Amino acid sequence: MGIAIALVLLALGSVLFHFLSPWYFTPIASNWGTIDTTIAITFVVTGIVFVAISLFMAWALVRYRHRAHERASYQPENKRLEFWLLVVTSLGVAAMLAPGLVVWADVVRVPQDAREVEVVAQQWNWAYRLPGKDGKLGTVHSRFVNEKNPFGMNPADRNGHDDVLLASPELHVPLGQPVKLLLRSKDVLHNFAVAQLRVKMDLVPGQVTYSWFTPTRAGSYDLLCEELCGIGHYAMRGRIVVQEPAAYQAWLERQPTFAQLNEQPQGNAAAGKTLYAACAACHGQNGEGNRAMNAPKLAGHGAWYLERQLRLFKVGARGTHEKDTFGKVMAPMAATLVDDRAIADVAAYIGTLPDKPPATTFKGDVDRGRARYVTCAACHGAEGRGNPATNAPRLQGMDDWYMATQLRNFRDGVRGAHRQDVHGSQMALVAGMLADDAAIGDILAYINSR
Structure with missing residues (x-):
């Protein structure tokens, strides 16, 4: 009897929780209200089945409870019961699946005026490519992929010269305008998922899949990879920012095109030598670092990493x-480096300094x-x-005391908490696995052994 009462209370409590709970779907931020309708239908069908089965089990426990001197009867077949079970089950399954076919027809039917955005996934980063003023995306190919051309842009295709390249996990889109996503992966199977926008689609290596949505509410929405893509899968996160059209256009005009990136002059090491004089006071004449000044070794780092960190300090994403x-x-x-040219010059000069391994501490x-470094190795x-492709700086041959400090800071x-960093x-998420200083010491000891 107690179990029967518990089953009735469980069914009643589940129904009440569904209707009275303050937690439900996030407010619709896309045009996919029909997706929520299909989910609601599924809730109704499965809810009715759940309540019916729970009440039936409670009734059966009471009706067929143990009684002395009574024996259970065995009925192996009941065609009438089986017929109605088959009919009711078929109707329930059809009620859940049929609306999905209608919704899927909308999902694959992209509006003619949709803006195209190419989404590129790679363990464990998101990047984007938008058409320029000509409205056309240039062609790409894996044979063109290198450190300076991570998107694999075809230099001979003039349609791609004005393409906007975003080596960042944050994508801005205009409010109220349909967006078509062209999805491709550079390595393994990934999944582009934004729950609030009701968007979820696989990125398959060797193919270009697609999806689309119309953002109807301004805001910032988390982008997740919802396909297990490797050991760093949990850290593969991005952001979709929906803006008013004017704000979106202003943002778009600030982004670099493929032609502009190619036209950026290489850093001038001679000019950088003069600018480096201020850096040498702490980091040393040869960029060897100085622990007494809490200044890490710079020599040996890639220019791309040094430039990025200097920009982060300049905009306040680090050091605040x-x-x-x-x-x-x-x-x-x-802040004494007035522009990107000065930053590139300093990085170029540092690249000429002798790379000598520091003392291990x-x-x-x-x-x-x-064993712990396996996670780090995926990027570094x-x-x-x-590896510039994964935005991961060099660790081997760098100051271990500085790496220890930064791992604690990330952890x-x-x-890593600033929005622009x-x-x-991403690194802050990974560093969370280091529970104490002993774990940090073990990783650094392994890096020092390489």
């Missing part, structure tokens, strides 16, 4: 957290560090030499 004591010292120094268990490489939210926020 109240606990980032040493970052606060670096921020005003970065951390000791730890190399074997435990090897098995040897810790870094504790001192670094998109790659730092």
Whole structure:
């Protein structure tokens, strides 16, 4: 009897929770209200079945409870009951599936005036390509992919010269205008999913899949990869920002095109030498670093990484957290570099400095560090030499004391929390696996052994 009462209360409580709970779907931010309708139909059908089965089980427990001197009767077949079960089940399944066919027809029918956006996925980053003023996307091919051309743009295709390239996980879209997503992957199977926009579609290597949506509410929405794509899958996050058309257009005009990126002059090492004089006071004449000044080694880092960090300091994405004591010292120094040309010149000069390995200061268990480093290796490489394609700097041959400080900063939210530090926020998620300083020491000991 107690179990029967519990089943009745469970069914009643589930129904009441569904209708009285303050938690439900997020407000619609796209044109896919029909998707919510199909989900609601599924809730109704499965809810009725759940309540019916629960009440039937409660009734059966009472009706057929144990009684002394009574025996159960065995009825192997009941064609009438089986017929009605078949009919009711078929109707329930049809009620759930039929609306989905209508919704799917809308999903695959892209409006003629939809803006095209190419989404490129790679473990574990998002990037985007938008057509320029000609409204056409240029052709791409894997044979063109390199460090300076991560999208694989075809240099001979003039339609691609004005394409806007966004090496960032944040994409802006205009409010009230349909957007067609052209989805491609550079490595493994990924999935583009924005729950609030009701958008979810796989990115398949070797194919270009697509989806579309019409944003109807301004705001910022999380983009997730919802296909297990490797050890760093959980950190593959992005953001879709829906803006008023005027604000979107202003943002779009600030983004670089393929032609502009190619036309950017290479850094001038000679000019950078003069600018580096201020840096040398802390980082050393040869960029060897100085622990007493809390200045890490610079020599050996790629110019792309140095330039990115200097820009982050300049815009306040680094060095502004109240606990980032040493970052606060670096921020005003970065401000002396007046523009991107100055930053490129300094990075070019640092690239000419001798790369000498620093003294190691951390000791730890190399074997435990090897096991922990598997996660890091996915981006930074098995040897810790870094990888521009995954926005991962070099670790091997760099100052271990500085890496330890930064890992703690990432783990504790001192670094990587700023909205503009998109790659730092990804690293903050990964650093969360380091529960204590012993774990950090083990990883650094392994890196030092390479």
